[in-house]
Amino acid sequence: MTKFLKSAFAALFLTAAPAAAEMELSLYLGVQSVDESTVSGVLPGGTPVNRSFDWEGRPLDSPYYYGGRAIWWTDSNIGFGIEGTHAKAYASTADLVAIGASSFELSDGHNIITANVMKRWPGAFKNYQKFTPYIGGGLGVAIPHVDVTLNGSAGRTFGYENTGMAVRGIAGLKYNINDRWAIFSEYQFTWSDNDITIDPDPTVIGQLPGRVSTDLLTHAINVGVSYSF
Template sequence: MFKSAKLALAALCLFATPAAAELELSFYMGLQGVQDSRASGTLPGGAPVSRNVDWEGKSLENPFYYGGRVTWWMQNDIGFGIEGTHAKAYATGADLAALGLSRFELSDGHNIFTLNVMKRFPDTFANSRFTPYVGAGLGVAIPHVDAQVIGAGNRTYDYEATGLAARGIAGMKYAITEDWSVFGEYQATWSDNDITINADPAVAGQTDGKLNTTLVTHAINIGISYSF
């Protein structure tokens, strides 16, 4: 009987702990840019290329920049969760010509998925609805690669898992009600991308091309959150 009581107490603690925590769903849009970076490797067939690319974000053009995250907040105001961001990166016309490509963009999009650790500071401003927070995450980049070599009869147009990714977040939340909040934040992402450009099937024996580039994005986000 004593053993059964201990098991019941353990089960009660197990289910009572999550009930004391808080689940927050957040969605945001904003303005996103991309730092210049060097793209180097080979085109299909093996021709070497190396170029410092002046990327464009075009966050307000369709498909738009956006993101969302789920955060499980604990009683100590530390949160754990997952986040996905649909960022974008377009090579300029001059960069395309220098690389030997007619198109090269990660526009649907440069997708970053991370597991996050967050920290909020609810007592920073006394008797205030404002709560600052910071966070960081580690995960993977899965961009939609849209690329075509000049003169090629085919086009690379598919999702690729291209490498590790990380993000940093700093923001401020304003509570509208007990459940609903709005927020503004700065967010940066980093990703190391090994991108495959498909060989032209019309060229016998041609090998795939491989381009590597490190992308760093910066964004100012505005969003809304629901907690329960």
């Protein structure tokens, strides 16, 4: 997957470079939710899990939901670039009780990193020339910070994992303050395929790690600022 992503980034940049007309840097905050998803697999020691989790996004709790991207716009108003989003997913209290855990969360980021292709339409609104609609999509990887503590275990899973492929979709509207600065609002979704490893209890000799899988779909309304040069 890492080799694939590097190749994708290189292809996007080489394609964009010859006709690059503008570079745009964007930062945003927003409100983000996570759809329910089925978590299946085994916990450390072999206990099976197959349950629909009612995930919580908690975008306004620290660490906050945020994101940023860099886009190289060509003369044809097609853009190529990179985007990273710090989303979050917390298992509900009911889910924690059901699997015997005190925490199960991707809370220091369900981090989504994608190589994007975007399209914009300057002047699309005849009487509102400062407004520019745009859409985009991206393909990349999910690198969440996994935080899992099982009841009765002396161990804790706490660290970043490359859990699988991710997809991003964007639709938004930008308002140009001047030729450099703009503000924008957009809808964005991310989908990711996550294979999560849960560390074994270090006090139990020979215990195997757990491994669970789930697809996560997030939805967000973002507001942000862009700078072009």
